Amino acid sequence: MTAKQFASAGDLADRAVSFTEIGPDLWAFTAEGDPNSGVIIGDDCVMVIEAQATPRLASKVIEKVRSVTDKPITHLVLTHYHAVRVLGASAYGAQQVIMSEKARSMVAERGQEDWDSEFARFPRLFQGHESIPGLTWPTTTFNDRMTVYLGNRRVDLIFLGRAHTAGDIVVYVPDANVMFTGDIVEYKSACYCGDGHYHDWPATLERIRRFQLDSIAPGRGDALVGPEMVNSALDSTADFLRSSYSPAARVALRGGSLKEAWDAVRETCDPKFSDFAIYEHCLPFNVARAYDEALDIDTPRIWTAERDRRMWDALQS
Template sequence: MAKAFASQGDLTEKKTTFIEVGPGIYAFTAEGDPNSGVIIGDETVMVVEAQATPRLAQKVIDCIRSVTDKPISHVVLTHYHAVRVLGASAFGALQVIMSEKARSMVAERGQEDWDSEFGRFPRLFQGHESIPGLTWPTTTFNDRMSVYLGKRRIDIMQLGRAHTAGDAVVHVPDANVMFTGDIVEYHSACYCGDGHFHDWPATLKRIRAFDLDAIAPGRGDALIGKPMVNAALDATKDFVRSTYLSAARVALRGGTLKQAWDAVRAECDPKFANFAIYEHCLPFNVARAYDEAQGIDTPRIWTAERDRQMWAALQG
């Protein structure tokens, strides 16, 4: 029997957690669904990642209201993917922050990504009727910027390409806590369909150099303590390298995409098959790795039609 397309068969509601990862800093996690973060300042609150719809964003807001009544002033979006950004309107924030590159990707491929992800993740788009349209930032930056919530400084930085070309991380220096977006995952597959395999390990190395006390990853449990942080960085690097090298060996000798798929499965299944969204991500990851090995630097845009064609060729 053919596998259900992407995550269409995953209709089970996930249990959410809201855990403090540093003083006044929280991670909202949901068993492998996209995470969000909360940073409480002297007078206002910053949210990291907006969820896929205003309905899902309300779950984050409810958690915030369980710990503070301070208004939400900023939403930071680490990249452009629909499941991360389309709930932003629920927060009513004065500033919505993205890297300049991420904003350009909204302009270039934001609608196609929305249409694509809507087909892949039906459970995450419950209440999609309330999405007012594409999410555009009010503030952009190149390289880095700092936001002050009173005395609390928050550094928003581009450390290199990885999950996308516009990735940003959010660092709270007083607690040495970082929100990495999907550059780092924990017991969840990395989605590499818009990724940059060559650059990703170096970006992880730059994150490791912060010697962090905690990370809130893009998916999976909050990582508290240096041993857990380093284990997640190691596993993410292994996932990315194992996927790319297996596919690249096939592509560089003139093999087919299907042969690259078989090679990646042979290498990655024994190590990662129990990770969240592994089967969902694998075809997209192999297709992108195959392209990058052939010198295609800018990931091709995924459309709902391309998604289905690729899935039928590999997972069908």
């Protein structure tokens, strides 16, 4: 059998962008399974959630913002440290760039390795990478909770628990009961779990569910408008996590190999999720992390471009 092309290296087709209003002056920028961004329009200024991978991609978000408001973009919130989310930050000229304290520490610990790794995995998302000035550092950090006022509009930034990474935050707009979840929640897209915490993630999803939200802008996939769609995405995300972790953990705990874990996860996940965006891309990284976590490796090992290839080739051969 011919090995599959590495990660998303062969995915070069442009994606159609959608810009969906998910509450009063709240917008979700989505692109058929590519990383989403969010927009919150306040009384006198704008907050953007997620920068995109490059300034060139960020300009597409800015173009959509300018189609609905001419207020200045003053705040940029980054829900976690991954390169495809943060390296376009310079395009916005925001006065404040906000991350959790933990996410900032992960930029310091593994930001450059993550950039190099993701650049090889997602070449299409890094078109125009020459204009990235360097790693993205926040101007402002917090631990558990922070409130930002855009005029009178209140925006709560909250750490609800480890999930996609150790430093994920959500962005909640109480006047509209709408949340921007980053990659904690996905819709018809695989969860990337290579830097995740399988044991903690389901409880974090349930804390989101307790908000009884009217809409969610997920990390990838269509905007989730209405409680039925919100709950469906929470259920599907939880099922994906369970289906990815349990078969791998059983293999790891009986002393089986990573390749055996890969086969077991495919048997469970392929029938349910093979049509999800970036499914084939994520699966090897998810299996590797599930295997490690089952063996009580609590902190995800740092992915490097070299480690990516070695693991991919071993599983796909």
